[in-house]
Amino acid sequence: MKKNFLKVMCLTMALACMPVPAMAATNSESVSAVETDAESVEPRADVIYYVHTTVNGVKMHRLWNETKGVWVGHWTECDCK
Ligand SMILES: [Zn+2]
Numbered sequence: 001m002k003k004n005f006l007k008v009m010c011l012t013m014a015l016a017c018m019p020v021p022a023m024a025a026t027n028s029e030s031v032s033a034v035e036t037d038a039e040s041v042e043p044r045a046d047v048i049y050y051v052h053t054t055v056n057g058v059k060m061h062r063l064w065n066e067t068k069g070v071w072v073g074h075w076t077e078c079d080c081k
Pocket of ligand 1: 052060078079080
C-alpha cells in the first residue's frame with residue numbers, strides 16, 4: 001500500500017520535472033497578434049491566398065497574406081478541390 005503510494009509520487013515528480021516546450025508561449029503570441037490585426041483600421045480586405053508545396057509526396061498548403069507579407073496559420077494537408 002505504502003509502496004504503491006511512493007511509486008505514484010515518483011511518477012508525478014518525474015512528469016513535473018520534464019522539460020516543457022516553449023510552444024504554448026509561441027501560440028499565445030501569434031493569437032494575440034492576429035487579434036490586434038483584426039482590430040486595426042483597415043477597411044479593405046487583405047489579399048490572402050494559398051501557397052502550395054509538396055512534402056514527401058503530400059500536397060500541403062498555407063495561407064499567405066500578401067498585403068501584410070505574413071503567413072496565416074500553419075502548413076496543412078491540402079484539401080482544395
Ligand atoms: Zn490546397
